[in-house]
Amino acid sequence: MTQTQAPTPAVSPAWQALSAHRADIAATDLRTLFARDPQRFERFCLHAAGLTLDYSKNRITKHTLELLVALARERQLEHARNAMFAGARINSTEDRAVLHTALRNPAGSCIEVDGENVMPAVLAVRQRVGAFAEAVRESRWTGYSGEVVTDVVNIGIGGSDLGPAMACEALAAHGHPRLKLHFVSNVDGDQLARVLASVNPARTLFIIASKTFTTIETMTNAASARDWFLASGAGEKDIARHFVAVSTNAARVAEFGIAPDNMFGFWDWVGGRYSMWSAVGLPIALCVGRDGFEAMLDGAHEMDRHFSEAPLEVNMPVILALLGVWYRNFFDAGSLCIAPYAQALSRMPAYLQQLEMESNGKSVTRDGQPAASPTCPVVWGEPGTNGQHAFFQLLHQGTDLIPVDFIAPLKASHNLPGHHRLLLANCIAQSKALMIGKTADEVRAELAASGMNAEAAEALVPHRVFPGNRPSNTLLMPELAPRTLGALIALYEHKVFVQGVIWDVNSFDQWGVELGKQIATRIAGELAGAAPGDHDASTAGLIALARAATS
Numbered sequence: 001m002t003q004t005q006a007p008t009p010a011v012s013p014a015w016q017a018l019s020a021h022r023a024d025i026a027a028t029d030l031r032t033l034f035a036r037d038p039q040r041f042e043r044f045c046l047h048a049a050g051l052t053l054d055y056s057k058n059r060i061t062k063h064t065l066e067l068l069v070a071l072a073r074e075r076q077l078e079h080a081r082n083a084m085f086a087g088a089r090i091n092s093t094e095d096r097a098v099l100h101t102a103l104r105n106p107a108g109s110c111i112e113v114d115g116e117n118v119m120p121a122v123l124a125v126r127q128r129v130g131a132f133a134e135a136v137r138e139s140r141w142t143g144y145s146g147e148v149v150t151d152v153v154n155i156g157i158g159g160s161d162l163g164p165a166m167a168c169e170a171l172a173a174h175g176h177p178r179l180k181l182h183f184v185s186n187v188d189g190d191q192l193a194r195v196l197a198s199v200n201p202a203r204t205l206f207i208i209a210s211k212t213f214t215t216i217e218t219m220t221n222a223a224s225a226r227d228w229f230l231a232s233g234a235g236e237k238d239i240a241r242h243f244v245a246v247s248t249n250a251a252r253v254a255e256f257g258i259a260p261d262n263m264f265g266f267w268d269w270v271g272g273r274y275s276m277w278s279a280v281g282l283p284i285a286l287c288v289g290r291d292g293f294e295a296m297l298d299g300a301h302e303m304d305r306h307f308s309e310a311p312l313e314v315n316m317p318v319i320l321a322l323l324g325v326w327y328r329n330f331f332d333a334g335s336l337c338i339a340p341y342a343q344a345l346s347r348m349p350a351y352l353q354q355l356e357m358e359s360n361g362k363s364v365t366r367d368g369q370p371a372a373s374p375t376c377p378v379v380w381g382e383p384g385t386n387g388q389h390a391f392f393q394l395l396h397q398g399t400d401l402i403p404v405d406f407i408a409p410l411k412a413s414h415n416l417p418g419h420h421r422l423l424l425a426n427c428i429a430q431s432k433a434l435m436i437g438k439t440a441d442e443v444r445a446e447l448a449a450s451g452m453n454a455e456a457a458e459a460l461v462p463h464r465v466f467p468g469n470r471p472s473n474t475l476l477m478p479e480l481a482p483r484t485l486g487a488l489i490a491l492y493e494h495k496v497f498v499q500g501v502i503w504d505v506n507s508f509d510q511w512g513v514e515l516g517k518q519i520a521t522r523i524a525g526e527l528a529g530a531a532p533g534d535h536d537a538s539t540a541g542l543i544a545l546a547r548a549a550t551s
């Protein structure tokens with residue numbers, strides 16, 4: 001059977017079987033499933049690339065998993081996965097291969113696009129990125145006046161920002177002691193202005209990161225940074241010591257005034273949100289060094305191998321993806337909460353928002369038909385324990401079922417005594433509380449033990465009951481280090497890929513961001529004085545107010 005002959009999801013036999021099975025599961029709660037099976041943790045736990053996934057606190061049985069894996073097989077997941085790894089042009093609307101996995105391949109491998117092995121070019125850029133990062137870190141690369149670089153400002157947005165920003169924050173404990181990394185993405189000049197106010201031009205390196213080198217936010221920030229640099233007393237020739245570019249668009253980079261020697265390239269088969277493994281990862285290499293960056297690539301590669309080799313039943317990205325499909329499509333769960341129990345992973349929810357929502361936030365299938373079922377849920381989250389004092393109330397007692405991914409390193413990245421135990425205790429407690437809940441009888445007994453009279457207690461019971469039976473995954477890693485971070489991110493990349501295959505959407509285009517860009521360009525012209533266009537009353541009214549305020 002070829003890829004195109006896979007039955008449409010939602011009317012396929014596997015889908016129908018899952019629909020029927022959902023009614024059985026609805027009748028059983030997680031407490032009962034755990035009580036029935038003392039081996040449930042071992043049964044529903046996976047280890048891969050240094051990560052442990054405990055998925056036992058999900059509303060599944062062995063049979064659920066069999067049905068979900070049958071759905072994946074029916075959707076010809078293995079065929080699709082192999083096509084991606086082999087460099088097939090699976091991004092059909094842009095006619096491109098999807099080969100971020102090649103970026104973390106070791107030397108000696110061969111991946112062909114249009115009959116050409118891409119690995120020599122990949123390795124050459126990887127080598128240049130590593131060498132440049134080491135030169136800056138070891139103070140061999142200095143500013144125009146001979147001063148060492150102390151601050152690196154990455155100017156980019158979306159995939160040219162979120163991955164490196166998330167990783168540099170995550171790996172700060174492994175970072176270079178002299179180098180401070182800053183990330184500027186927003187066209188709101190407030191962000192750039194604050195960073196510029198805190199750095200010394202003679203000691204600052206700017207990385208202009210943009211796959212296209214046309215993104216208006218990045219180009220506006222880059223031009224302002226260059227103006228600021230020149231206004232500080234530096235000359236045009238000094239730009240070469242302070243501005244480097246990461247892009248696929250050599251012509252635009254040259255037009256901006258950055259010489260080819262200061263440009264690190266990548267390729268159209270690297271999607272923006274999948275690009276942190278390419279030269280877009282330069283800030284990461286500056287932060288953790290060449291070896292650290294390569295360790296991150298190695299961790300991701302280990303996850304790639306697991307994804308491409310492990311049977312679907314014990315394949316971590318496949319299981320994570322199928323559980324997401326189970327809740328999205330069979331329990332109508334419209335959102336997924338990401339709760340990293342690591343302050344260093346504070347940018348992880350934002351990173352995953354782009355990865356998941358820009359990839360699978362689609363409502364047409366690969367061949368342009370309306371999607372047969374709901375696709376990507378809203379992805380959101382905050383680090384624990386902060387979230388517990390903000391939105392966890394809703395997770396425990398709200399009206400919606402919201403699955404949670406808990407993510408935690410087992411070892412701390414600091415040496416303050418006591419904190420990490422408390423952090424882990426809270427992480428484990430939350431997944432247990434969501435799962436086990438608290439019955440009315442348990443509440444009654446608790447209130448009686450506290451000495452409350454029966455009448456007062458009874459009035460409180462409904463408020464203090466926790467329905468429980470709320471699912472979560474727990475992902476553990478030994479510590480937050482480059483290698484485990486690489487594996488973790490690759491895990492989610494492949495999860496997104498699997499879900500795209502199940503939902504039959506192209507996970508690698510992003511046409512949905514275009515309309516807003518087009519309209520903003522027109523309105524920007526009107527705010528700058530061009531004649532007002534033909535707008536609806538709301539848009540015209542808002543433009544008039546903005547024009548009055550900015551003219």
Ligand code: F6P
Nearest residue numbers: 158159160210211212215272513
């Ligand atoms: O607008 C969305 C987007 O195209 C993302 O997919 C991408 O990561 C981001 O903009 C930045 O694009 P570029 O790297 O070309 O500046």
